[in-house]
Amino acid sequence: MKQTNRANRFGCYERREEMYYFTFGSDGQLFNGGWVRIKADTLMEAQQKFAAHYGGRAWKHERFLNGAFFYSEEQFKQTIMYLDGNNLGYGEHDFIQ
Numbered sequence: 699m700k701q702t703n704r705a706n707r708f709g710c711y712e713r714r715e716e717m718y719y720f721t722f723g724s725d726g727q728l729f730n731g732g733w734v735r736i737k738a739d740t741l742m743e744a745q746q747k748f749a750a751h752y753g754g755r756a757w758k759h760e761r762f763l764n765g766a767f768f769y770s771e772e773q774f775k776q777t778i779m780y781l782d783g784n785n786l787g788y789g790e791h792d793f794i795q
Contacts, residue, residue, distance in 0.1 A: 731786025
């Protein structure tokens with residue numbers, strides 16, 4: 699993943715948020731297929747936003763978020779899910795800013 703904070707032409711660092719995609723399978727996860735898109739500076743921040751947004755439903759177990767895989771936008775655009783526009787017949791369930 700590329701660094702999200704970059705210096706502008708004046709040498710000052712600007713915050714640049716990225717998109718992250720949290721996908722779901724069919725084994726008792728928060729959603730059956732599809733994904734949730736999250737705008738955040740880092741994957742850790744995206745995970746925190748996911749947990750805050752969904753509360754207790756965000757957790758599969760005490761330490762595991764209730765999803766299949768987490769992708770940066772760059773990684774997600776290389777998946778068959780992106781190319782087909784769906785994951786197990788479902789697309790984007792939610793967008794968290």
